[in-house]
Amino acid sequence: MRGYFRRPVAALVRRAELRTGLRWKLSAAIALVGALVAVALSLVVHNAARVSMLDNARDLADDRLVIAQRNYELSGRVNFPGARIDDPALPRELREKAAAGRRATYVSDRSGGATDIWAAVPLKDGHVMSLHSGFTDRSSVILKDLDQALVIGSIAVVLGGSAIGVLIGGQMSRRLRKAAAAANRVAKGETEVRVRDAIGGVVRDETDDLARAVDAMADALQQRLEAERRVTADIAHELRTPVTGLLTAAELLPPGRPTELVLDRAKAMRTLVEDVLEVARLDSASERAELQDILLGEFVTRRALAKDPEVRVRVVHESEVTTDPRRLERVLFNLLTNAARHGRPPVEVTVEGRVVRVRDHGPGFPEALLAEGPSRFRTGSADRAGHGHGLGLTIAAGQARVLGARLTFRNVRPVGAPARIPAEGAVAVLWLPEHAPTNTGSYPMLPDRPGRG
Secondary structure, X not given: OHHHHXXXXXXXXXXXXXXXXXXXXXHHXXXXXXXXXXHHHHHHHHHHHHHHHHHHHHHHHHHHHHHXXXXXXXXXXXXXOOEEEOOOOOOHHHHHHHHOOOOEEEEEEOXXXXXXXXXXXXXXXXXEEEEEEEOOHHHHHHHHHHHHHHHHHHHXXXXXXXXXXXXXXXXXXXXXXXXXXXXXXXXXXXOOOOHHHHXXXXXXXXXXXXXXXXXXXXXXXXXXXXXXXXXXXXXXXXXXXXXXXXXXXXXXXXXXXXXXXXXXXXXXXHHHHHHHHHHHHHHOOOOOOOOEEEEHHHHHHHHHHHHOOOOEEEEEEOOEEEEOHHHHHHHHHHHHHHHHHHOOOOOEEEEEOOEEEEEOOOOOOOHHHHHHOOOOOOOOOOOOOOOOOOOHHHXXXXXXXXXXOEXXXXXXXXXXXOOOOOOOOEEEEEEOOOOOOOOOOOOOOOOOOOOOO
16 A cells, blocks of 8 residues: 555655745845845945045045145255155146146045045146155054944844844744644634734734635535535435435336336436435535444454355454444445445455555546545446436545544556556555544545555
């Protein structure tokens, strides 16, 4: 049975690659935005601080030049540190402004990264006095300290943003996971569960809108299913009396081939009506198991051979189980009937612990049944006449749910055979629970998606 649970490795890898937590996505987004904002602000602050320092240095150089000019005009000689007359290294731009009779300052960057600050003023005797200084070491140290503080601040912003993203994303993720868990419970038939109550919380956000929409959808679907079930049950109940009367009247007909045909069809109709009523009861979630302790292997052997003496029964491991014998017998009979009707002999029944397997050697189950599970009035046969109404496996699955058991279906194929190779038989597996079932009412079944065995 290992093949039943096998999944393609590539599919699992793809699912693992695509699944990423909301908290980490939100954290990464906040961290990225925080990093971009921190870098932008750091560049703006750094440039603003440097421009401000350069402006202060130019103002200082201009003030010193005014003092040097005044001293020169009073004494007739240059007696101010750093002041020069007609300095050949004076930048061309500053020389042109001095020639135009303007006092000006100029900043230039050397290849080594050093910054030069110039100030020049035209003198009355036609010469040009200039003052040359550099960006002070103190200013460079201040800029380096500022850059270091900005880097530390940026890192703190990114880490803080990531932490906030994890907290916010974690809260949203928890709410969404609670909503998903509650929605899964609703899908399994727990109609009293409400997604909005499951997520809880004081803050109202989009998840509340989603929860309310899911609750409204679940209520609408439940009402529709209940209405359909009620209509089905009512129709079947109303048909029971006339069908019984028809069968009684047919039994009073004189013996002959026509009478046999009428009786056969009347009995088939009565069986159909009883099956529809049973499906309606199972769908209503009102059925409860009447538990007894039985030896599973002995029980299955006696019931299977009573149903069909040609069935091969093998008890690999006997076990005592607590279950409802009547419902278990119903499941077993329906599986044997389906195997005999749609499969080919030999039909084999194997009991191993709490697991019962029913196998035939026919063409296998239809692909629709394997993908979606049993469905009423769908047999998978092109010819519906004489092949049942698709209710046998539906009833078996419903009774299994009342027992708290799990009923699965698969086809037997050669190992490694492609899907186009015909199946070598069909296997229905009933997994009885380890503990006695409690509150195991029926509800719409979510079919497993079996693999190939």
